[in-house]
Amino acid sequence: MSIYCDVRKRKKGTVYxxxxxxxRKHFKAKEQMTFSTKAAGKAWALHVEKEMLxxxxxEEPKYESARSRTGDITLRTYLETYRAKMETLPERERISHRDMLAIKFWEGTWLAEKRSNEITEQHLIDLLDERLGKVTAATNHVxxxxxxxxxxxxxxxxxxxxxxITPEVMKELWRLKLVGKSKRDNFRPTETQIKELYTFLLDGYNKPTGSIPHHHLMLFSIYSTFREGEICSLKWTNLDAENGFIIIEDRKDPNDKYGNHQKVPIPPECLEIIAMQPRLDDEPRIFPYKAKSVASHFSEITKKLGVPELRFHSFRHEGISRLFEQKMQIPDVAARSGHQTWENLRRYTHLLHREPADLWAQCKEIEEDYWATHEVKNRLLKKINKQRSA
Structure with a gap:
């Protein structure tokens, strides 16, 4: 153990x-702080040394920062340390990418400058109130x-x-409507909207640099009811086309998604869509795209088309509703959609139509007519067609 004093002369005077x-073998700790007087610094150093020892x-040696104990660290310092800790953990123990972005958000706010001994619930209330002009109360809650x-x-x-952020503070945030529940997405696209969107996306795919078949992903989402993250993680090796099954690895679960592999029935329409996808070298996935990019692309397009309420997740919602329209039983629907409880599925049952349209047959016809009247401009498709004809 040691105490060292570094004397430094500055324009405003000497500091210590x-x-x-x-x-020690199982314990290491180090602290430093600058003082304007030697007496104050020495008193601090002796106190810290005593705490360290x-x-x-x-019984379980673990050093707790003196600055931390006295509330002399900022929220930013704490969160930066928290993020660094997360990066050292196995992947299954880490927080999600979305939650990590939330932590980085907090680090960039003025609240992050507040120290432990000065931060109050009023600071939090003020910041959330400022954010309401940009985000919803549900986002604040997350x-x-x-x-x-x-x-x-x-x-x-x-x-x-x-x-x-105590339970009492959370109650106050709810009372002030600074946090809230997310608005359930009950929007279902019409048959006409889906066909128009399919044509639009198909034409967008047939560009020289076109890379993602958004039109196929849309229909695949409807017929499979899978989440976009699940679709973009499906692997060729997990597909049993002969028996109509596919394994979804690490499927979303409220308790623990890691290791939660599920063998899920996959309809013939989805098998047809899969058969149309190129199998790329050194790529195990059927749809090798980023789920976040797929979802954001759809949002941009639907805004341009004047239906901003239509999101990629809406197609999953549409697909689940169609299963109930086809008189499928709750356990069978849950096996496909991945929902854990009836409460989560209940909202899909009040949107029933009598006879769900055969969207895939109509969209296949649209695609056949399109390629019969349009030149293939997509470089990837040109390459695939050349390989198939060779």
Whole structure:
């Protein structure tokens, strides 16, 4: 153990930088702080050294920062340490990409400048109130939940930060309508909208640089009812086309998605769409695209077409509703959609039409007519057609 004082002369006077360190076989700790007087610095150093030795002699030696204990760290410092800790964990223990983006958001706010001993619920209320002009109360709820969980991790992070988001604070946020539930997506595209969108997406795919068959992904989503992330992770090796099954790896689960592999029935329409996809070298996935890019692309297109309420997730919603229209039983629907409870499926049953249209047959006809009257401009398709004719 050692205490070292580094004397530095500055324009405004002399300062004293004290460095305290303890090195043992199973315990290492180091702290430093700058003071304007030598007496104050020495008193601090002796106190910190005493705390270090006390923690080193504990049954489970683990150093807790003196600055942390006194509330002298900012929220940004805590969150940066939290993120660094997450990066050291196995993938199954880490937070999701969406939650990591939320943590980075908090790091970039003025709230991140607040220290543990000064941050209050009013600071949080003010920031959420500012955000309501840009995001919904539901989004605020997601971000607050992520921050709250991060602060609850302080024992693993190794830093202390005041738990200022208490159950009482959450009740107040709900009362003030600064957080809220997400609005359920009950929008179903019409038959005409789907055919028009299919034609539009097909034409967009037939460009020299076209790479993603969004028109096929749309119909695949309707008939499979899979989430976009599940679609973009399907592998050729997990497909049993002969028996009409495919394995979805690490399917979304409220408890633990890792290792949650499910063998799911896949309809003939989806098998036809899969058969139309090129099998690329060194690519195990059937649809080797980023799910986030697929969803955002659809949102951009539907906004241009004047139907912003139509999102890629709407096709999954459409597909599940169609299954109920076909008189499929709840367990069979759940096996395809991946829903865990009846409560999650209930909202799909009040949107029933009598006879769901054969969308795939109509869209196949659209595609056949399109290629009969249009030149193939897509470079990838040209290459595939050349290989097939060779």
């Amino acid at each position: 930088k004290y460095i305290v360190s303890v090195n 006390k923690q080193a002699d504990a 971000y607050v939940s992520v921050l709250r969980k991060a602060i609850d991790w302080q024992k693993r992070v190794g830093l202390h930060f005041k738990r200022f």
